[in-house]
Amino acid sequence: MTIQSRMYICVLGILACALSGGVFSSPVPFPTLEEWVWIYFLSISSYILSRFEIQIIPNKSSFSMDSAIFLASVLHFGLTVSFWVFLLFYLIQIIYNRTIPIWAHLLNFFMYLIMIFATSFSFVFLNGEVGGDVVYNLYPYLLSLVVYFTINVTILIGFYRSAKSRFTGVFNLGLLKEVLFIYLVTLLLSLVLIILIDSEGFFGLFLFTVLVVLLSITFGKVLEWYQEMSNQANKDYLTGLYNHGYFKDYLKELFQETKKAGDQLSLAFLDLDDFKKYNDYHGHVQGDRLLKFVGEYLKNETKERGFTVARYGGEEFAIILPKTSKHEAAAFMDGLRKKLNDTPFVGVERLPYRCISFSCGIAEYESDMYEESELLHKADQALYYSKAQGKNNVQLYDAKRISRDALKFKEDLDAIEEQLKLLLYKDVYTYRHSKRVFTYAMEFSDRLPLTEEEKRTLVLGALVHDIGKIEVSRDIINKTSKLDPDEWEMMKKHVIWGKEIVLSDGRFEEVIPLVELHHERYDGRGYPYGLKGEEMPKLARILCIIDSFDAMTTDRPYQRTKTFSEAIVELRRCSGTQFDPQYVEPFIQMIEEYYPEKIIRTDETVST
Structure with missing residues (x-):
């Protein structure tokens, strides 16, 4: 006292x-x-x-x-x-x-x-x-x-x-x-x-x-x-661990606390190797016994450290490790893996590794993450990589080596394109705008120091960023005069509706910050939350520039269209207020290099 x-x-x-x-x-x-x-x-x-x-x-x-x-x-x-x-x-x-x-x-x-x-x-x-x-x-x-x-x-x-x-x-x-x-x-x-x-x-x-x-x-x-x-509502009936719903809610809460405090937070996804084979050999009753055994093992091994274990689904488990770096988490999870390998259990001798084994992926909270879906996505990618490395191992998320192949990227693009076609029937302007922003993002991402995963996220986010306008009234979208205040408030909700649409699909949660935040401003005067500076995720700051440039240079009935040269002047004028200044000049250089026929050279456009 x-x-x-x-x-x-x-x-x-x-x-x-x-x-x-x-x-x-x-x-x-x-x-x-x-x-x-x-x-x-x-x-x-x-x-x-x-x-x-x-x-x-x-x-x-x-x-x-x-x-x-x-x-x-x-x-x-x-x-x-x-x-x-x-x-x-x-x-x-x-x-x-x-x-x-x-x-x-x-x-x-x-x-x-x-x-x-x-x-x-x-x-x-x-x-x-x-x-x-x-x-x-x-x-x-x-x-x-x-x-x-x-x-x-x-x-x-x-x-x-x-x-x-x-x-x-x-x-x-x-x-x-x-x-x-x-x-x-x-x-x-x-x-x-x-x-x-x-x-x-x-x-x-x-x-x-x-x-x-x-x-x-x-x-x-x-x-x-x-x-x-x-x-009972929060626990998995079979293993007694927390269930998927509780895990997502708790991770969201802990993510926000970590973001405010600037602490460390790691997330581990683990998947039992060859569990389907075990079920096929011994039946589902014995398979349930194995899941229950592993659940009790994980709970007992983590309770003294204050980690939270959940059954994420099927044979997949998740562990939240607060105040723990990714390297500490990797050492801990690898110790769990080795100890479980040495733990006898009926029937595992018929599996490829002749023991209980799991593949594990780990991701760590980073200061530029906007919400927990990014952490989930990275941990899932690390797990995907772990299984690709032959199973029974622990892998950290590393953007330089963990990326989906071109075929998978093409599948994702096709899936998002199908969603985007809904806009074609309601608002051809927004559909074409999304396609142009997608093209700019593809071109610009190759000129930026981004990882392959960040490039993929930026490109997919650019394509789907206005998907929420599906929920906006056709009368508002196609109005030929300036929107009144009530109509404008309705239009601004498209970012929230877009987030909900992406969440409901469940396959592209990593693009949610781009869908939800591409109308935020660097000076904090944007919407929906008024985020300022680096409170906005990096990729959302980049998309804001691309989206605004195309909006300025596209014909709309209620506004005068700017030329590329005029839009460049506007980008520079708003650098540091609406736009992140570190990305404005690289984007302008890309436009000048790729679209020289649309640039009218003046002293103003070439000045820095």
């Missing part, structure tokens, strides 16, 4: 003592015998309720109802009784909760003492009648609770600021709403307690305590049931 925190607790203590001295200027009034009986029972009940917390679903936070007893004591019995109740309660807390640091006891003691005094002052100031009718006192009750709530939150924020804790960052609107809900429940239960005590006396207090304890137990059971159902 910091010096500032100690000083803060001391200040709270001084304030609590000052309030106590102001309230009890004479010796603390000694309760009557009947009041002492209430003090004992109220103290014991508050301690019991502090041990039976009520848990909230789905976020699993919890709260105790001891505050309801303190509030009821203040509003029904007055400040003297509530003061003694609180002192006795905290004496019991200190005796039975010795594991809690003394500074935490002091902080809570001073904080609640101040809250009790302030609530009592507020209640009296608002003409509340101690022990009076609940309906008559409802207005003072409500405002006193606001004071109670405000002081509690203020003191906690002050403490965490003094401790320089990162916890202060979670005091957001969502948390305040949750805290407000808890205090409203506390108020309602304190009113219920007052009514029960007023009508039933000690039996009312007993009934209230039993009711809250039963609520705590019930909510706990419901939470257990909820967690069990959640686990």
Whole structure:
């Protein structure tokens, strides 16, 4: 605990003592015998309720109802009784909760003492009648609770600021709403307690305590049931590992956290070698036993390191390795592979390697990745390469050596071309624009220091970048005048719709950043997210230049078409604002070299 925190607790203590001295200027009034009986029972009940917390679903936070007893004591019995109740309660807390640091006891003691005094002052100031009718006192009750709530939150924020804790960052609107809900429940239960005590006396207090304890137990059971159902939804029924859906959601969340923190993150895909042969030899029942065995093996070998294992599908598994470099991940996975090779299992002697073996591909998070689909794609490519190298090995993603052959690239182009033909029937302009951007991307990619995989992604992304316009109304697409604001907002959604179309296909997830982000700007004034500078993926920055150049030099009814020379001037003018300056001049040089017949030479176009 910091010096500032100690000083803060001391200040709270001084304030609590000052309030106590102001309230009890004479010796603390000694309760009557009947009041002492209430003090004992109220103290014991508050301690019991502090041990039976009520848990909230789905976020699993919890709260105790001891505050309801303190509030009821203040509003029904007055400040003297509530003061003694609180002192006795905290004496019991200190005796039975010795594991809690003394500074935490002091902080809570001073904080609640101040809250009790302030609530009592507020209640009296608002003409509340101690022990009076609940309906008559409802207005003072409500405002006193606001004071109670405000002081509690203020003191906690002050403490965490003094401790320089990162916890202060979670005091957001969502948390305040949750805290407000808890205090409203506390108020309602304190009113219920007052009514029960007023009508039933000690039996009312007993009934209230039993009711809250039963609520705590019930909510706990419901939470257990909820967690069990959640686990069933997130777990693979056969292996007990996380399933594909949970894996994708968790990877997405962890990817964003890694991107913000700048940490390391690796992803491993592994595929059991020759599993189909094993099934053919021994049947599906035995094949399921092998999958379950491998799943348990992976879970046991990774749990101490905090890695997350999932069954990705069939005989394919995935492992998320946070705070781990690709080389560390490769060494770990290769150790797993060798140990599994040496682990006996019925029937594996009939397989080519005569043991359980797997092929594994590993990719590492890179700072220029936009979303987790790129990491998935690279890990999948590394796995593809591992199997091509003869199986039973571990391979890192290396763009220089991992690339699909020309035939596979041609198949991908044909598949995307089929999707693009849908645009031909709706908007011939966009179809032809996509084809021209594709051609420019093919030409430009050969002049850039890109890997083969990056070239492939850029070219495929260029061809499909406007696929989302399929979802835009024909009236908007073919409008011959300038779009109004509502129409423009609808048009801008084509990047999101395009992303959804590519995701639904499932084969070309690596082009999603190009489809979704080609209208972002280098200065952060683009859409849909307003990304700035290198927040945009490199290939999206390149495509932005190509796409804009063709848009400027193509006939449209509502805008004057620029010549190639005028478009070059515009590219240079917007270099550093709309466009990444490092790619503007190389693109202009490519245009001037490949299309000299369209360039009108002027001093402006050749200047740099």
